[in-house]
Amino acid sequence: xxxxxxxxxxxxxxxxxxxxxxxxxxxxxxxxxxxxxxxxxxxxxxxxxxxxxxxxxxxxxxxxxxxxxxxxxxxxxxxxxxxxxxxxxxxxxxxxxxxxxxxxxxxxxxxxxxxxxxxxxxxxxxxxxxxxxxxxxxxxxxxxxxxxxxxxxxxxxxxxxxxxxxxxxxxxxxxxxxxxxxxxxxxxxxxxxxxxxxxxxxxxxxxxxxxxxxxxxxxxxxxxxxxxxxxxxxxxxxxxxxxxxxxxxxx
Numbered sequence: 576x577x578x579x580x581x582x583x584x585x586x587x588x589x590x591x592x593x594x595x596x597x598x599x600x601x602x603x604x605x606x607x608x609x610x611x612x613x614x615x616x617x618x619x620x621x622x623x624x625x626x627x628x629x630x631x632x633x634x635x636x637x638x639x640x641x642x643x644x645x646x647x648x649x650x651x652x653x654x655x656x657x658x659x660x661x662x663x664x665x666x667x668x669x670x671x672x673x674x675x676x677x678x679x680x681x682x683x684x685x686x687x688x689x690x691x692x693x694x695x696x697x698x699x700x701x702x703x704x705x706x707x708x709x710x711x712x713x714x715x716x717x718x719x720x721x722x723x724x725x726x727x728x729x730x731x732x733x734x735x736x737x738x739x740x741x742x743x744x745x746x747x748x749x750x751x752x753x754x755x756x757x758x759x760x761x762x763x764x765x766x767x768x769x770x771x772x773x774x775x776x777x778x779x780x781x782x783x784x785x786x787x788x789x790x791x792x793x794x795x796x797x798x799x800x801x802x803x804x805x806x807x808x809x810x811x812x813x814x815x816x817x818x819x820x821x822x823x824x825x826x
Contacts, residue, residue, distance in 0.1 A: 582661070582662060582663070582664045582741045582744060582745050583659070583662040583663070583745060583746045583747065584655075584659065584662060584663045584664070584745060584746065584747050584748075584749070584807075585663075585664050585666060585738075585741050585742055585745045585747070585748050585749070585763075585767065585772075586652060586663065586664070586665045586666070586748075586749045586750075586751060587665075587666050587667070587668070587748070587749070587750045587751065587753060587760060587763055588652075588665060588666070588667045588668065588669060588674070588750075588751045588752055588753070589667075589668045589669065589750070589751070589752045589753030589754060589757075589760070590668070590669060590752060590753075590754070591751065591752020591753065591754075591778060591779050591796055592646075592648050592649065592669070592673075592751050592752040592796045592800070593669050593671050593673055593752075594752070595646045595648065595795060595796055595797050596643045596644060596645060596646045596649070596673055597643045598639070598640060598643055598669075598671055598673070611628070611632065613728065614728075615628065615629075616628065616629050616632045616633075617727045617728050618727050618728050618729055619727055619729060619730065620729075621727075622722060622727070626722075627708060629722075629723075630706075630707045630708035630722075630723075631708050633689065633707065633723040633725065634706040634707060634708055636670075636689055637689050637690060637703065637706075640670075640671045640672070640673075640689055640690070641690075643671075643673070644673075644676070645673045645674070645676050645677035646673075646796070646797045647797040647798075647800070647801050648751065648752075648796040648797050648799075648800035648801065649673050649674055649676075649677035649679070650677045650678070650801075651800045651801040651803075651804040652665060652674065652677070652679055652800065652804070653674070653677040653678035653679045654678075654804060654808075655804045655807060655808070656678075656679050656680065656681055657678070658808055661681070663681055664681055664683065664741050665679055665681060665682045665683070666682075666683045666685055666734075666738055666741075666760075666763075667682060667683070667684055667685070667686075668685060668686050668753065668757065668760055669684075669686070670684065670686055670687055670688055670689040670725050671688075671689060672688060672689075672690055683733070683734045683737065683738065684733065684734075685726070685732040685733050685734055685735070685738065685760065686725060686726040686732055686733070687723070687724045687725035687726045687733060688724055688725070689723065689725060690702060690703055691703055691723075691724035692704070692707060692713075692721040692722065692723060692724050693721070693722055693723070693724040694713040694715060694716060694718060694720055694721055695718075695720040695721075695722060696713060696716055696718035696720045697713060697715050697716040697718065699713065699714075699715035699716065700724050701713070701714045701715060702714075703721070703723075703724075704721075707721050707722065707723065732759065732760075735759065738763070739766065742763055742766045742767045742770070742772070743766065743767075743770045744770070745767060745772050746772060746773065747772055747773045747774070747775070748763065748764060748767035748768070748772045748773075748774045748775070749774070749775045749776075749777065749803070750763070750764060750774075750775075750776050750777070750778070750782075750784075750788070751777045751778070751796055751799075751800060752777070752778060752779065752796050753776075753778065753782060754782055754783065755782035755783035755784035755785070756782075756783050761783065761784055764776075764784055764787045764788055765787055768787065768789075773789055774787070774788045774789045774790070775788060775789065775790050775791075775792070775803075776788040776790070776791040776792070777792050777794075777796060777799040777800060777803060778791065778792075778793060779793065779794065779795065779796070780793060781793065
């Protein structure tokens with residue numbers, strides 16, 4: 576993806592789209608992830624203090640993701656990309672690869688990818704060669720200093736400049752399966768809307784940011800997304816007239 580200016584449609588996906596495929600959230604009602612506090616498995620400090628526990632946690636998540644399959648919502652977005660091409664960008668908060676397995680290629684993983692590793696020695700990002708708790712060598716430099724290529728609490732999400740460029744120039748912004756509780760993604764609707772984009776929320780229930788969307792449709796992503804994609808491809812879901820050209824860039 577070389578250019579993010581002039582993209583007509585930006586779709587943000589969150590945990591709700593993958594939950595219907597059976598991707599475990601690992602977080603129970605008490606706020607624990609597989610019996611661990613979030614602070615103990617999802618921060619740079621936790622990794623420095625107890626790398627073995629953190630590696631085992633993400634190795635388990637990697638195997639869990641590999642055991643599930645994309646659902647109709649993922650496939651519908653891949654079908655939309657097949658028609659729109661470079662006019663579509665999917666930004667996902669999810670670290671699974673279900674969009675790609677459904678056939679999408681224009682996907683920006685702002686929180687990283689569970690199937691990849693980042694080397695602390697050379698900073699190269701690559702496919703995870705095996706369970707990281709076993710300390711496999713980095714495919715690039717050979718050092719045994721791999722960590723999960725996921726964005727932990729306190730770290731900067733990937734691709735924010737690219738996402739911002741897409742949001743300020745798009746005609747429509749759609750959020751699917753997001754809680755609206757995690758920033759900076761929770762603010763994307765405000766950015767897109769401020770620059771004139773039509774905004775739509777597809778969610779299981781009202782989110783913390785529902786009021787900021789032009790329209791909100793509630794239900795299962797596997798039902799809502801295919802129907803919405805059909806509307807887009809038939810021309811029944813067109814952004815408002817007057818947004819044929821992107822707005823001027825911000826100062």
